[in-house]
Amino acid sequence: MGQSAARSSREDEAVKAKATSWVEYCDWLPALITGTTGLKDLKRGRCAAGHKAMWDPEWNGLPDEKFLTTLGPELAGLRDNLFEETYTSDVAAGTLSPEWAEKLGLSTDVVVGVSAFDCHMGAVGAEITPNTLVRAIGTSTCDILVAPYDEMKDKLIPGICGQVDGSVIPGMVGLEAGQSGFGDIYAWFKNVLSWPLQFLDDEAQRKAIEDKILPALSEEAAKVPVEESTIVATDWLNGRRTPDADQTVTGTIAGLNLGSSAPRIFRALVEATAFGSRAITDRFAEHGIEIKEVVGIGGVAKKSPFVMQTMADVLNMPIKVSVSEQAMALGAAMFAAVAAGVYSSVEEAQSAMGQGFEKTYYPIAENAAQYNEIYKRYIELGKI
Numbered sequence: 001m002g003q004s005a006a007r008s009s010r011e012d013e014a015v016k017a018k019a020t021s022w023v024e025y026c027d028w029l030p031a032l033i034t035g036t037t038g039l040k041d042l043k044r045g046r047c048a049a050g051h052k053a054m055w056d057p058e059w060n061g062l063p064d065e066k067f068l069t070t071l072g073p074e075l076a077g078l079r080d081n082l083f084e085e086t087y088t089s090d091v092a093a094g095t096l097s098p099e100w101a102e103k104l105g106l107s108t109d110v111v112v113g114v115s116a117f118d119c120h121m122g123a124v125g126a127e128i129t130p131n132t133l134v135r136a137i138g139t140s141t142c143d144i145l146v147a148p149y150d151e152m153k154d155k156l157i158p159g160i161c162g163q164v165d166g167s168v169i170p171g172m173v174g175l176e177a178g179q180s181g182f183g184d185i186y187a188w189f190k191n192v193l194s195w196p197l198q199f200l201d202d203e204a205q206r207k208a209i210e211d212k213i214l215p216a217l218s219e220e221a222a223k224v225p226v227e228e229s230t231i232v233a234t235d236w237l238n239g240r241r242t243p244d245a246d247q248t249v250t251g252t253i254a255g256l257n258l259g260s261s262a263p264r265i266f267r268a269l270v271e272a273t274a275f276g277s278r279a280i281t282d283r284f285a286e287h288g289i290e291i292k293e294v295v296g297i298g299g300v301a302k303k304s305p306f307v308m309q310t311m312a313d314v315l316n317m318p319i320k321v322s323v324s325e326q327a328m329a330l331g332a333a334m335f336a337a338v339a340a341g342v343y344s345s346v347e348e349a350q351s352a353m354g355q356g357f358e359k360t361y362y363p364i365a366e367n368a369a370q371y372n373e374i375y376k377r378y379i380e381l382g383k384i
Helices: 002-011 013-018 025-034 046-051 065-071 098-104 118-125 183-193 195-199 203-221 262-286 299-303 305-315 327-339 346-353 365-383
Strands: 092-095 111-113 132-137 141-148 163-165 172-179 232-234 252-254 293-297 319-322 357-361
Touching: 025 092, 025 098, 025 111, 046 163, 046 172, 111 327, 118 132, 118 141, 118 172, 118 327, 132 262, 132 299, 141 262, 172 262, 183 195, 183 203, 183 262, 195 203, 203 262, 203 305, 232 262, 232 365, 252 262, 262 305, 262 365, 293 299, 293 305, 299 305, 299 319, 305 319, 305 357, 305 365, 327 346
Parallel strands: 132 293, 293 319
Antiparallel strands: 092 111, 132 141, 141 172, 163 172, 232 252, 319 357
Protein backbone atom coordinates (compact mmCIF):
# COMPACT_ATOMS: atom_id res chain seq x y z
CA MET A 1 0.00 0.00 0.00
CA GLY A 2 2.52 2.60 1.18
CA GLN A 3 5.08 2.15 -1.60
CA SER A 4 2.38 2.28 -4.31
CA ALA A 5 0.88 5.43 -2.82
CA ALA A 6 4.29 7.08 -2.53
CA ARG A 7 5.17 6.19 -6.13
CA SER A 8 1.86 7.57 -7.44
CA SER A 9 2.39 10.81 -5.52
CA ARG A 10 5.92 11.23 -6.84
CA GLU A 11 4.95 10.57 -10.43
CA ASP A 12 1.77 12.63 -10.64
CA GLU A 13 1.46 16.00 -8.90
CA ALA A 14 -2.25 16.13 -9.67
CA VAL A 15 -2.76 12.85 -7.82
CA LYS A 16 -0.70 14.14 -4.91
CA ALA A 17 -2.72 17.35 -4.71
CA LYS A 18 -6.11 15.64 -4.66
CA ALA A 19 -5.39 12.34 -2.90
CA THR A 20 -7.07 12.01 0.49
CA SER A 21 -6.80 8.30 1.25
CA TRP A 22 -5.99 4.92 -0.24
CA VAL A 23 -8.64 2.30 -0.97
CA GLU A 24 -8.21 -1.24 -2.23
CA TYR A 25 -10.29 -1.93 -5.35
CA CYS A 26 -11.94 -4.90 -3.63
CA ASP A 27 -13.06 -2.53 -0.84
CA TRP A 28 -14.08 0.25 -3.22
CA LEU A 29 -16.44 -1.91 -5.29
CA PRO A 30 -18.69 -3.01 -2.37
CA ALA A 31 -18.74 0.62 -1.22
CA LEU A 32 -19.77 1.73 -4.71
CA ILE A 33 -22.68 -0.66 -5.11
CA THR A 34 -23.97 -0.12 -1.58
CA GLY A 35 -23.86 3.66 -1.91
CA THR A 36 -21.25 4.08 0.81
CA THR A 37 -19.58 7.45 0.25
CA GLY A 38 -18.16 8.36 3.65
CA LEU A 39 -14.49 7.46 4.02
CA LYS A 40 -14.96 6.42 7.63
CA ASP A 41 -18.07 4.38 6.76
CA LEU A 42 -16.28 2.16 4.25
CA LYS A 43 -15.75 -1.37 5.59
CA ARG A 44 -12.21 -2.51 4.87
CA GLY A 45 -11.73 -6.22 4.24
CA ARG A 46 -9.45 -8.04 6.68
CA CYS A 47 -7.85 -10.03 3.85
CA ALA A 48 -6.51 -7.12 1.79
CA ALA A 49 -5.70 -5.04 4.86
CA GLY A 50 -3.66 -7.80 6.48
CA HIS A 51 -1.85 -9.29 3.50
CA LYS A 52 -1.14 -6.03 1.66
CA ALA A 53 -1.49 -3.05 3.99
CA MET A 54 0.27 -4.65 6.99
CA TRP A 55 -2.80 -4.29 9.21
CA ASP A 56 -2.46 -5.88 12.63
CA PRO A 57 -4.41 -5.17 15.81
CA GLU A 58 -1.18 -5.07 17.82
CA TRP A 59 -0.16 -1.99 15.81
CA ASN A 60 -3.49 -0.28 16.48
CA GLY A 61 -4.36 -1.15 12.93
CA LEU A 62 -1.78 0.08 10.42
CA PRO A 63 1.86 1.15 10.60
CA ASP A 64 2.25 4.61 12.10
CA GLU A 65 2.99 7.93 10.43
CA LYS A 66 6.72 7.63 11.04
CA PHE A 67 6.90 4.30 9.20
CA LEU A 68 4.88 5.58 6.24
CA THR A 69 6.98 8.71 5.80
CA THR A 70 10.16 6.63 5.70
CA LEU A 71 8.73 5.08 2.52
CA GLY A 72 8.26 8.57 1.12
CA PRO A 73 7.68 12.03 2.58
CA GLU A 74 4.74 12.30 0.17
CA LEU A 75 2.78 10.07 2.57
CA ALA A 76 2.78 12.62 5.37
CA GLY A 77 -0.75 13.04 6.69
CA LEU A 78 -2.08 9.92 4.96
CA ARG A 79 -2.27 7.81 8.12
CA ASP A 80 -5.05 9.89 9.67
CA ASN A 81 -7.23 9.27 6.62
CA LEU A 82 -6.79 5.50 6.55
CA PHE A 83 -8.45 3.08 8.96
CA GLU A 84 -8.02 1.00 12.09
CA GLU A 85 -10.95 -1.43 11.99
CA THR A 86 -11.25 -4.30 9.49
CA TYR A 87 -13.94 -6.90 8.80
CA THR A 88 -13.95 -10.54 7.81
CA SER A 89 -15.83 -11.53 4.68
CA ASP A 90 -18.75 -13.16 6.48
CA VAL A 91 -19.86 -9.65 7.45
CA ALA A 92 -22.27 -7.57 5.36
CA ALA A 93 -20.86 -4.39 3.87
CA GLY A 94 -24.43 -3.19 3.25
CA THR A 95 -27.23 -3.72 0.77
CA LEU A 96 -27.52 -2.71 -2.86
CA SER A 97 -28.20 0.97 -3.40
CA PRO A 98 -31.32 1.88 -5.40
CA GLU A 99 -29.11 2.94 -8.32
CA TRP A 100 -27.27 -0.37 -8.51
CA ALA A 101 -30.34 -2.46 -7.76
CA GLU A 102 -31.96 -0.91 -10.82
CA LYS A 103 -28.85 -1.38 -12.97
CA LEU A 104 -28.54 -5.05 -11.99
CA GLY A 105 -32.24 -5.84 -11.97
CA LEU A 106 -32.12 -6.85 -8.33
CA SER A 107 -33.71 -5.79 -5.06
CA THR A 108 -32.33 -3.28 -2.58
CA ASP A 109 -32.63 -6.11 -0.04
CA VAL A 110 -29.66 -7.90 -1.65
CA VAL A 111 -26.81 -8.13 0.86
CA VAL A 112 -23.28 -7.26 -0.28
CA GLY A 113 -20.49 -8.91 1.70
CA VAL A 114 -17.13 -7.53 2.74
CA SER A 115 -14.41 -8.30 0.21
CA ALA A 116 -11.44 -10.66 0.13
CA PHE A 117 -8.85 -11.61 -2.48
CA ASP A 118 -9.66 -14.16 -5.16
CA CYS A 119 -7.38 -16.98 -4.02
CA HIS A 120 -8.47 -16.68 -0.40
CA MET A 121 -12.09 -17.05 -1.46
CA GLY A 122 -11.02 -19.81 -3.84
CA ALA A 123 -9.58 -21.72 -0.90
CA VAL A 124 -12.93 -21.50 0.85
CA GLY A 125 -14.68 -22.65 -2.33
CA ALA A 126 -12.27 -25.61 -2.44
CA GLU A 127 -13.43 -26.54 1.08
CA ILE A 128 -10.21 -25.69 2.89
CA THR A 129 -9.75 -27.11 6.39
CA PRO A 130 -6.79 -27.01 8.79
CA ASN A 131 -3.75 -28.98 7.56
CA THR A 132 -4.88 -28.64 3.93
CA LEU A 133 -2.90 -26.49 1.49
CA VAL A 134 -5.08 -25.10 -1.30
CA ARG A 135 -3.06 -24.16 -4.38
CA ALA A 136 -4.49 -22.00 -7.15
CA ILE A 137 -2.26 -23.29 -9.94
CA GLY A 138 -2.09 -21.38 -13.20
CA THR A 139 0.49 -19.03 -14.67
CA SER A 140 1.74 -18.66 -11.09
CA THR A 141 0.48 -20.13 -7.82
CA CYS A 142 -1.19 -18.71 -4.76
CA ASP A 143 -1.10 -21.07 -1.79
CA ILE A 144 -3.48 -20.77 1.16
CA LEU A 145 -3.51 -22.45 4.58
CA VAL A 146 -5.66 -21.96 7.66
CA ALA A 147 -4.54 -22.77 11.18
CA PRO A 148 -6.53 -22.73 14.44
CA TYR A 149 -5.35 -20.35 17.13
CA ASP A 150 -4.14 -23.17 19.39
CA GLU A 151 -1.90 -24.46 16.59
CA MET A 152 -0.49 -21.04 15.68
CA LYS A 153 0.00 -19.74 19.24
CA ASP A 154 2.87 -17.24 18.90
CA LYS A 155 4.35 -18.69 15.71
CA LEU A 156 5.48 -16.31 13.00
CA ILE A 157 6.31 -18.04 9.72
CA PRO A 158 9.17 -16.18 8.01
CA GLY A 159 9.44 -15.65 4.28
CA ILE A 160 5.78 -16.15 3.34
CA CYS A 161 3.23 -13.63 2.04
CA GLY A 162 1.54 -12.93 5.33
CA GLN A 163 -0.39 -14.54 8.15
CA VAL A 164 -3.58 -12.72 9.07
CA ASP A 165 -6.25 -13.54 11.62
CA GLY A 166 -9.49 -14.17 9.72
CA SER A 167 -8.21 -13.46 6.22
CA VAL A 168 -9.62 -16.77 4.98
CA ILE A 169 -11.95 -18.33 7.58
CA PRO A 170 -13.04 -16.21 10.55
CA GLY A 171 -11.69 -17.66 13.78
CA MET A 172 -8.53 -19.03 12.20
CA VAL A 173 -5.25 -17.58 11.01
CA GLY A 174 -4.92 -17.41 7.23
CA LEU A 175 -1.46 -17.99 5.75
CA GLU A 176 -0.47 -17.17 2.18
CA ALA A 177 2.46 -18.26 0.03
CA GLY A 178 3.00 -18.83 -3.68
CA GLN A 179 5.31 -19.12 -6.68
CA SER A 180 5.95 -16.23 -9.08
CA GLY A 181 6.12 -18.60 -12.04
CA PHE A 182 4.46 -21.95 -12.70
CA GLY A 183 2.49 -22.40 -15.92
CA ASP A 184 4.28 -19.32 -17.25
CA ILE A 185 7.52 -21.32 -17.15
CA TYR A 186 6.03 -24.01 -19.40
CA ALA A 187 4.67 -21.30 -21.71
CA TRP A 188 8.12 -19.70 -21.88
CA PHE A 189 9.68 -22.99 -22.99
CA LYS A 190 6.94 -23.50 -25.56
CA ASN A 191 7.63 -20.02 -26.94
CA VAL A 192 11.34 -20.79 -27.19
CA LEU A 193 10.64 -23.96 -29.14
CA SER A 194 8.06 -22.33 -31.40
CA TRP A 195 10.28 -19.41 -32.42
CA PRO A 196 10.93 -20.76 -35.96
CA LEU A 197 7.17 -21.03 -36.57
CA GLN A 198 7.06 -17.29 -37.20
CA PHE A 199 8.46 -18.02 -40.62
CA LEU A 200 5.41 -20.05 -41.62
CA ASP A 201 3.08 -18.08 -43.89
CA ASP A 202 0.09 -20.24 -42.98
CA GLU A 203 -1.14 -18.77 -39.67
CA ALA A 204 -3.61 -21.61 -39.09
CA GLN A 205 -0.85 -24.18 -39.51
CA ARG A 206 1.41 -22.24 -37.15
CA LYS A 207 -1.32 -22.09 -34.50
CA ALA A 208 -2.10 -25.79 -34.91
CA ILE A 209 1.56 -26.73 -34.31
CA GLU A 210 1.89 -24.38 -31.33
CA ASP A 211 -1.18 -25.92 -29.68
CA LYS A 212 0.38 -29.38 -29.90
CA ILE A 213 3.72 -28.51 -28.29
CA LEU A 214 2.89 -28.67 -24.57
CA PRO A 215 0.66 -31.78 -24.78
CA ALA A 216 3.37 -33.56 -26.80
CA LEU A 217 6.11 -32.47 -24.39
CA SER A 218 4.07 -33.72 -21.43
CA GLU A 219 3.42 -37.08 -23.09
CA GLU A 220 7.07 -37.65 -23.93
CA ALA A 221 8.44 -36.26 -20.66
CA ALA A 222 6.22 -38.65 -18.71
CA LYS A 223 8.03 -41.56 -20.38
CA VAL A 224 11.40 -40.53 -18.92
CA PRO A 225 12.11 -42.58 -15.76
CA VAL A 226 12.79 -40.48 -12.68
CA GLU A 227 16.25 -42.01 -12.30
CA GLU A 228 17.12 -40.73 -15.80
CA SER A 229 15.98 -37.20 -14.97
CA THR A 230 19.53 -35.85 -14.72
CA ILE A 231 18.78 -32.22 -15.65
CA VAL A 232 18.04 -29.98 -12.67
CA ALA A 233 16.45 -26.54 -12.92
CA THR A 234 15.33 -23.79 -10.57
CA ASP A 235 11.87 -22.28 -10.97
CA TRP A 236 12.80 -18.60 -10.57
CA LEU A 237 12.31 -17.45 -14.15
CA ASN A 238 9.98 -14.75 -12.81
CA GLY A 239 11.77 -14.20 -9.52
CA ARG A 240 10.85 -15.92 -6.26
CA ARG A 241 7.75 -15.19 -4.22
CA THR A 242 7.97 -17.84 -1.47
CA PRO A 243 9.92 -18.71 0.51
CA ASP A 244 11.88 -15.49 1.01
CA ALA A 245 10.69 -13.20 -1.76
CA ASP A 246 13.41 -12.00 -4.11
CA GLN A 247 12.51 -10.70 -7.55
CA THR A 248 16.19 -10.40 -8.53
CA VAL A 249 16.89 -14.14 -8.65
CA THR A 250 16.76 -15.88 -12.02
CA GLY A 251 16.14 -19.35 -13.32
CA THR A 252 18.82 -21.95 -13.99
CA ILE A 253 19.01 -25.16 -16.00
CA ALA A 254 21.98 -27.38 -15.12
CA GLY A 255 23.24 -30.75 -16.29
CA LEU A 256 22.64 -30.27 -20.01
CA ASN A 257 24.49 -32.39 -22.55
CA LEU A 258 24.13 -33.27 -26.20
CA GLY A 259 21.52 -35.87 -25.30
CA SER A 260 19.27 -33.32 -23.60
CA SER A 261 16.11 -33.42 -25.68
CA ALA A 262 13.21 -30.97 -25.46
CA PRO A 263 11.04 -33.44 -23.46
CA ARG A 264 13.86 -34.02 -20.94
CA ILE A 265 14.38 -30.28 -20.49
CA PHE A 266 10.63 -29.84 -20.12
CA ARG A 267 10.55 -32.55 -17.48
CA ALA A 268 13.27 -30.72 -15.55
CA LEU A 269 11.19 -27.53 -15.67
CA VAL A 270 8.11 -29.36 -14.39
CA GLU A 271 10.20 -30.89 -11.62
CA ALA A 272 11.57 -27.44 -10.79
CA THR A 273 8.06 -26.06 -10.26
CA ALA A 274 7.31 -29.08 -8.07
CA PHE A 275 10.53 -28.53 -6.09
CA GLY A 276 9.55 -24.89 -5.64
CA SER A 277 6.25 -26.15 -4.27
CA ARG A 278 8.08 -28.38 -1.83
CA ALA A 279 10.22 -25.48 -0.66
CA ILE A 280 6.96 -23.84 0.42
CA THR A 281 5.59 -26.88 2.26
CA ASP A 282 8.98 -27.41 3.91
CA ARG A 283 9.00 -23.82 5.19
CA PHE A 284 5.64 -24.37 6.89
CA ALA A 285 6.75 -27.72 8.30
CA GLU A 286 9.98 -26.25 9.67
CA HIS A 287 7.89 -23.90 11.78
CA GLY A 288 5.39 -26.41 13.07
CA ILE A 289 2.55 -26.05 10.57
CA GLU A 290 1.57 -29.53 9.42
CA ILE A 291 0.27 -30.09 5.89
CA LYS A 292 -1.44 -33.43 5.36
CA GLU A 293 -2.85 -32.96 1.88
CA VAL A 294 -3.00 -30.52 -1.01
CA VAL A 295 -6.02 -29.35 -3.00
CA GLY A 296 -5.49 -27.99 -6.50
CA ILE A 297 -7.72 -25.45 -8.25
CA GLY A 298 -7.15 -23.60 -11.50
CA GLY A 299 -6.18 -24.48 -15.05
CA VAL A 300 -3.03 -26.52 -14.45
CA ALA A 301 -4.72 -28.61 -11.75
CA LYS A 302 -7.57 -29.41 -14.14
CA LYS A 303 -5.65 -29.98 -17.35
CA SER A 304 -2.14 -31.30 -16.59
CA PRO A 305 -2.04 -34.84 -15.13
CA PHE A 306 1.74 -35.12 -15.70
CA VAL A 307 2.40 -31.94 -13.72
CA MET A 308 0.04 -32.92 -10.92
CA GLN A 309 1.47 -36.43 -10.56
CA THR A 310 5.01 -35.06 -10.52
CA MET A 311 4.01 -32.62 -7.79
CA ALA A 312 2.37 -35.38 -5.73
CA ASP A 313 5.57 -37.45 -6.01
CA VAL A 314 7.83 -34.53 -5.06
CA LEU A 315 5.65 -33.43 -2.13
CA ASN A 316 5.03 -37.06 -1.16
CA MET A 317 1.45 -36.33 -0.27
CA PRO A 318 -1.91 -36.71 -2.03
CA ILE A 319 -3.27 -33.87 -4.15
CA LYS A 320 -7.02 -33.57 -4.67
CA VAL A 321 -8.47 -31.60 -7.56
CA SER A 322 -11.60 -29.59 -6.83
CA VAL A 323 -14.66 -30.27 -8.98
CA SER A 324 -15.54 -26.58 -9.22
CA GLU A 325 -14.42 -24.81 -12.37
CA GLN A 326 -14.81 -21.49 -10.57
CA ALA A 327 -13.72 -22.08 -6.98
CA MET A 328 -13.13 -18.36 -6.40
CA ALA A 329 -16.72 -17.50 -7.37
CA LEU A 330 -18.02 -20.44 -5.33
CA GLY A 331 -16.12 -19.27 -2.26
CA ALA A 332 -17.48 -15.75 -2.73
CA ALA A 333 -20.98 -17.22 -2.90
CA MET A 334 -20.34 -19.11 0.34
CA PHE A 335 -19.27 -15.91 2.08
CA ALA A 336 -22.29 -14.08 0.66
CA ALA A 337 -24.61 -16.79 1.96
CA VAL A 338 -23.20 -16.33 5.45
CA ALA A 339 -23.34 -12.53 5.25
CA ALA A 340 -26.98 -12.80 4.16
CA GLY A 341 -27.83 -15.09 7.07
CA VAL A 342 -28.51 -18.22 5.00
CA TYR A 343 -25.82 -20.10 6.93
CA SER A 344 -24.42 -19.37 10.36
CA SER A 345 -20.74 -19.90 9.52
CA VAL A 346 -18.34 -20.32 6.63
CA GLU A 347 -17.83 -23.96 7.60
CA GLU A 348 -21.58 -24.58 7.40
CA ALA A 349 -21.71 -22.94 3.97
CA GLN A 350 -18.80 -25.09 2.79
CA SER A 351 -20.60 -28.24 3.93
CA ALA A 352 -23.82 -27.26 2.16
CA MET A 353 -22.40 -25.73 -1.02
CA GLY A 354 -19.11 -27.56 -1.59
CA GLN A 355 -18.86 -29.55 -4.82
CA GLY A 356 -16.24 -32.06 -3.72
CA PHE A 357 -13.27 -33.38 -5.65
CA GLU A 358 -13.00 -34.99 -9.05
CA LYS A 359 -9.66 -36.73 -8.74
CA THR A 360 -6.84 -37.49 -6.32
CA TYR A 361 -3.20 -37.89 -7.32
CA TYR A 362 -1.37 -40.20 -4.93
CA PRO A 363 2.42 -40.16 -4.61
CA ILE A 364 4.26 -43.13 -6.11
CA ALA A 365 6.53 -44.32 -3.31
CA GLU A 366 9.50 -45.17 -5.54
CA ASN A 367 9.36 -41.82 -7.31
CA ALA A 368 8.98 -39.94 -4.03
CA ALA A 369 12.15 -41.55 -2.66
CA GLN A 370 14.13 -40.68 -5.78
CA TYR A 371 12.81 -37.12 -5.87
CA ASN A 372 13.85 -36.69 -2.27
CA GLU A 373 17.46 -37.02 -3.43
CA ILE A 374 17.02 -34.85 -6.55
CA TYR A 375 15.42 -32.16 -4.40
CA LYS A 376 18.68 -31.85 -2.49
CA ARG A 377 20.39 -31.02 -5.78
CA TYR A 378 17.74 -28.37 -6.46
CA ILE A 379 18.46 -26.80 -3.08
CA GLU A 380 22.21 -26.83 -3.73
CA LEU A 381 21.76 -25.35 -7.21
CA GLY A 382 19.75 -22.52 -5.67
CA LYS A 383 22.65 -21.66 -3.38
CA ILE A 384 25.16 -21.12 -6.18
